[in-house]
Amino acid sequence: MILRGAQADGFFRKPPADLAAALVYGTDAMRVSLKRQDLIRNFAGAEAEQDMRLTRMEAGAARSDPASVIDALKAVGFFPGPRVVFVDGATDQHAAPLVAALDAWAPGDAALIVAGGNLKKTSKLRKAFEADPKAVAIGLYDDPMTRAEIDAAIAAEGLRLTDEARRDVESLATRLDPGDFRQTLTKIALYAGQEVADGDAVALMSPTSHETATDDVIHAAADGDHGAIGPLMSRLAAQGTSPVTLAIFATRHFQQLHGLAAGTGQAWGPRRDAMQRQARAWGATRLEGALALLMETDLTLRSSSAAPQMAVIERALIRLSRMAGAR
Numbered sequence: 001m002i003l004r005g006a007q008a009d010g011f012f013r014k015p016p017a018d019l020a021a022a023l024v025y026g027t028d029a030m031r032v033s034l035k036r037q038d039l040i041r042n043f044a045g046a047e048a049e050q051d052m053r054l055t056r057m058e059a060g061a062a063r064s065d066p067a068s069v070i071d072a073l074k075a076v077g078f079f080p081g082p083r084v085v086f087v088d089g090a091t092d093q094h095a096a097p098l099v100a101a102l103d104a105w106a107p108g109d110a111a112l113i114v115a116g117g118n119l120k121k122t123s124k125l126r127k128a129f130e131a132d133p134k135a136v137a138i139g140l141y142d143d144p145m146t147r148a149e150i151d152a153a154i155a156a157e158g159l160r161l162t163d164e165a166r167r168d169v170e171s172l173a174t175r176l177d178p179g180d181f182r183q184t185l186t187k188i189a190l191y192a193g194q195e196v197a198d199g200d201a202v203a204l205m206s207p208t209s210h211e212t213a214t215d216d217v218i219h220a221a222a223d224g225d226h227g228a229i230g231p232l233m234s235r236l237a238a239q240g241t242s243p244v245t246l247a248i249f250a251t252r253h254f255q256q257l258h259g260l261a262a263g264t265g266q267a268w269g270p271r272r273d274a275m276q277r278q279a280r281a282w283g284a285t286r287l288e289g290a291l292a293l294l295m296e297t298d299l300t301l302r303s304s305s306a307a308p309q310m311a312v313i314e315r316a317l318i319r320l321s322r323m324a325g326a327r
Contacts (some may be wrong), residue, residue, distance in 0.1 A: 016164040023129040025116035026140030029252030030179040051079040066097035083110035090116040095125040128292035164199040169241040224324030243309035258287040
């Protein structure tokens with residue numbers, strides 16, 4: 001079943017209690033990541049991971065061990081409550097084990113939530129989820145945030161805004177990607193505290209520039225230039241960049257490299273030549289190892305670990321750079 005627009009927004013906000021499977025895909029990895037986070041949290045609750053009701057898998061691991069997805073769906077949890085098996089980074093190369101898991105799903109199993117990249121209309125994975133009456137397929141595109149999405153983001157931060165501040169926030173939503181927009185709302189909420197945020201608060205907390213060292217540090221990792229990572233991370237920390245945001249962008253980059261290496265994707269943007277060179281140097285197999293490392297890092301960042309989060313993502317990027325240098 002395909003959901004779009006208001007139907008999709010409603011599904012993310014309040015997924016059905018008997019959810020069987022959902023595929024969330026799109027070209028913007030940040031948008032896909034935010035929406036699948038909302039879906040998992042609103043379906044299974046904020047404590048799902050701590051209660052061991054959330055199983056995370058990289059799509060490459062599912063392909064290597066096709067039975068692992070079905071086994072995870074059928075596993076009996078130790079704690080009561082909805083269970084989720086989340087598979088990240090899915091492409092059409094991973095369709096077989098995921099479609100098999102969808103076919104094997106039965107009432108009482110965990111919900112299967114799959115996040116993918118730019119899946120075409122001819123995609124076997126996309127077709128399977130769209131055609132199955134118990135499954136949902138939602139494509140996310142680079143459209144401006146809807147009013148419902150803006151309202152939900154404001155409510156999630158507990159923000160109260162003056163009319164002027166509300167107009168400024170809506171303007172920000174048209175200029176920022178969803179991840180940066182949410183991060184900015186968090187800053188506004190922390191600044192305002194229990195007070196109503198006015199236009200001055202919004203202006204003070206809004207990003208003055210979208211140019212950061214994010215791309216530079218990720219490319220340094222992919223190129224094996226580990227000496228550049230420390231100074232770039234210092235710049236990012238000074239700019240208030242979220243470690244989770246860095247992990248998401250790094251994952252998106254390495255997913256794009258994997259698609260290039262596997263012949264299922266294409267490079268775009270001003271650094272496309274560098275990406276093609278990186279994909280050739282890494283190869284599909286080693287890129288799957290890089291994606292597994294990034295998933296482990298993402299899991300650590302979202303857990304209750306006491307480790308400093310910026311240090312966690314910096315260590316992961318240095319490990320990636322050493323993997324690149326080992327070729």
